[in-house]
Amino acid sequence: MIIDTTQERLLVVSDLHVGNPYSAATRTLGDFFEYAEAGGYNLCINGDGFEILQARFASLAAESASVLRGIRRLIERGASVLYVVGNHDIALENFLSAWSGIQITPFLNVTSGGTRIRIEHGHLYDPSFVKSPRVYEWLTRAAGPLLHFYPDVYRVWTSYEEAKQRLRGALRSGTAPPSVYHEAAEMLLRRGFDAVVFGHTHQPEDTSIPSGGRYLNCGTWVRGGSFVEIDRGQVALRRWGD
Amino acid sequence: MFKKLITSSGEHGTELARTFADAELICREGESSAEMFVIRRGSVRVFKASPRGELELAVLTKGDFFGEMSVLEGLPRDASAQAVGEAEVLVMTAGALLVRLRRDPTFAFELLRRLSGRVRSLNARLVAALGNGGEPQERRFGEALLYQSEPKESGTAV
Numbered sequence: 001m002i003i004d005t006t007q008e009r010l011l012v013v014s015d016l017h018v019g020n021p022y023s024a025a026t027r028t029l030g031d032f033f034e035y036a037e038a039g040g041y042n043l044c045i046n047g048d049g050f051e052i053l054q055a056r057f058a059s060l061a062a063e064s065a066s067v068l069r070g071i072r073r074l075i076e077r078g079a080s081v082l083y084v085v086g087n088h089d090i091a092l093e094n095f096l097s098a099w100s101g102i103q104i105t106p107f108l109n110v111t112s113g114g115t116r117i118r119i120e121h122g123h124l125y126d127p128s129f130v131k132s133p134r135v136y137e138w139l140t141r142a143a144g145p146l147l148h149f150y151p152d153v154y155r156v157w158t159s160y161e162e163a164k165q166r167l168r169g170a171l172r173s174g175t176a177p178p179s180v181y182h183e184a185a186e187m188l189l190r191r192g193f194d195a196v197v198f199g200h201t202h203q204p205e206d207t208s209i210p211s212g213g214r215y216l217n218c219g220t221w222v223r224g225g226s227f228v229e230i231d232r233g234q235v236a237l238r239r240w241g242d
Numbered sequence: 243m244f245k246k247l248i249t250s251s252g253e254h255g256t257e258l259a260r261t262f263a264d265a266e267l268i269c270r271e272g273e274s275s276a277e278m279f280v281i282r283r284g285s286v287r288v289f290k291a292s293p294r295g296e297l298e299l300a301v302l303t304k305g306d307f308f309g310e311m312s313v314l315e316g317l318p319r320d321a322s323a324q325a326v327g328e329a330e331v332l333v334m335t336a337g338a339l340l341v342r343l344r345r346d347p348t349f350a351f352e353l354l355r356r357l358s359g360r361v362r363s364l365n366a367r368l369v370a371a372l373g374n375g376g377e378p379q380e381r382r383f384g385e386a387l388l389y390q391s392e393p394k395e396s397g398t399a400v
Contacts, residue, residue, distance in 0.1 A: 003355065107348050109305065116305055124347050187346045190257065191280040191332055192305035 001096045002082070002103045006111045007044075011036050012119060012228040014046035014199025015220035017088065018067050019060030022147055022154035023051065025221035026063050032225065032240060033070035041229075042079050043071070044108065046199040046218055047086020047121025053137065054088065054144035075101040084108060086121035086199065087129060088140065113233025115194045122198030122217075125184035154222065158202065182207065182215055189213035195235045197228050206237040256338040262325035269309055271322045277333050278309040284329030290321040301326065310353060313339055 013032070016025040036043050050064060071081050083104045085092045095104050107120040123129045129136045147153055178186075185196040186209050195214045204219030204226040216237050219226035225240035259282060262268055268279060271290055279286075281304050288299045288308055299321055302308055312319055313336050334342065343350045 003352070106351065109352075120348065184346070187342065188348075190259075190282070191307075191346075191349070192282045 002105050003107065004109045004111070005082070007042050007080075007230065008112055008232050009039065009041045010044055010110065010112065010230040011039075011041045012044045012046050012197055012218050012230065013049075013221060013225070014084075014086070014121065014218040015048045015202055015222065016045065016067070017048055017051045017054075017220070017222055019055035019063045020051035020147060020222075021055075021059065022152075023063075023222045025225070026066055028221065028225050028240065029067055030070060032227070033074060036079065037074055037077055040079075042081070043074055044082040044084065044119055046084045046119055046197065047123070048088040048199060049083060049086070050089050052089045052091050053140050054147060056144075056148065059148075071102065072100075082108060084119055084121055087123035087126075087136070090137070109193075110230065112230050112235075115233035115235065116192060117195045117197060117230060117235060118188050118193045119197045120188075122181055122184070122200035125180050125198075126200065127180060158223075161201075161203070181217070182209065185209060185213075185215035186211060189215075197235075204237055204239070256335045257342070258333045259330060260333050261328060261330045264325055264327050266325050268323040268325060268329075268331060269312075269319050271319050274318050276313050276316060277335055278307060278313045278339060279323070280307040280332040280334065281305060282330045282332055285326040286329055286331070287324045287326050288321050289324070307353070307356070310339075310357070 011032075016029065017023040018025050033043075035041075049067075051060060055063075075081055081102045083092070083102050085096075085104065085106055092104055093106065096106065097104060107118065110117040110119055126136075143153075181198055181201060185198070185207075188196045189209055189212060193213060195216060197216045197218060199218045199220075201217055202220040202222065203217055205215065205217040207215045209215055214235065216228050216235065218228050218237075221240075227238055227240060229236050229238050268286060269275060269277075281302055283304060286302045286306075286308065288302060289296050290299060291297070300308075308323055309319070311317070313334070
């Protein structure tokens with residue numbers, strides 16, 4: 001199992017949720033894989049890449065085919081592909097090894113151009129998950145059939161999360177308050193990382209932590225797409241299509 | 243895009259960042275102290291005395307940690323650590339380690355993985371050192387290990 005890795009050029013995406021009816025990732029990832037290949041990048045899928053928890057097997061198999069073909073092509077062209085386990089694909093924790101050239105890992109400590117970057121899905125800091133992982137899993141599974149019939153439920157949930165964030169920001173005099181993810185990132189940064197990259201929240205973000213270092217979130221490919229680009233120690237959040 | 247600055251999230255238990263000058267000792271073999279260290283910047287040389295002189299065990303860099311055995315076992319230091327160039331380390335007491343393990347679960351995973359790797363490496367080096375084909379430096383290392391394994395009145399820990 002790989003945890004420590006040196007990567008000069010790496011693209012990090014998360015929360016593709018391939019196989020889930022609300023995810024549009026398969027329609028846009030093809031071009032993204034071509035971008036990675038043309039730029040000579042390696043690829044990291046930072047959790048919840050495949051929707052193992054909520055998708056029906058038939059949907060997952062059908063939707064995954066083109067994504068796996070894209071990954072296979074990258075590997076054949078010499079790129080390394082790393083897969084960090086998230087909460088919607090937590091079953092992959094049973095396969096922490098190399099599978100058909102894809103390195104599956106619980107988290108990554110990346111060194112790039114002298115910069116140390118932690119890449120982790122981030123669900124381990126989600127209070128709902130930490131409090132009771134089994135209840136969390138059960139509720140997530142239960143939402144699966146609902147999403148199958150009403151994919152727009154995801155849009156309602158996203159709007160709720162965004163409104164909650166705006167409200168919290170407004171209550172704190174216009175500056176964004178530290179979330180549990182900012183606090184987790186700060187803990188990690190204190191032990192020798194320059195940047196921390198999470199996924200999980202579906203909210204793309206690039207935040208300077210006052211005590212030093214940066215917290216970035218890859219966002220999601222469910223609607224649109226954003227990613228983190230690491231290039232010889234330079235770390236940047238990008239929106240696909242910009 | 244998306245850039246913003248957040249307000250501070252507050253204190254972190256008893257963790258403390260300390261800077262050491264080049265060649266300054268961070269901890270000394272034989273001393274009693276119960277702190278471990280995580281390197282935030284620079285490099286640290288870990289070494290110990292042996293019957294045949296000073297033995298360098300490792301040169302550690304940013305993100306590496308050392309001194310955890312004294313925290314875990316409450317025994318005197320078994321090796322010394324010295325800054326190579328200016329180095330900044332995070333100093334963690336046992337209490338701070340417990341707080342971190344609770345709030346930073348992957349640190350426990352990394353700690354166990356590192357300790358497991360060290361045991362594996364020591365086993366391999368011991369076998370190599372005691373075999374006929376061992377290099378002189380490896381034989382010295384093996385002898386040092388055997389020297390350490392002799393029973394003592396009070397234990398020691400790196």
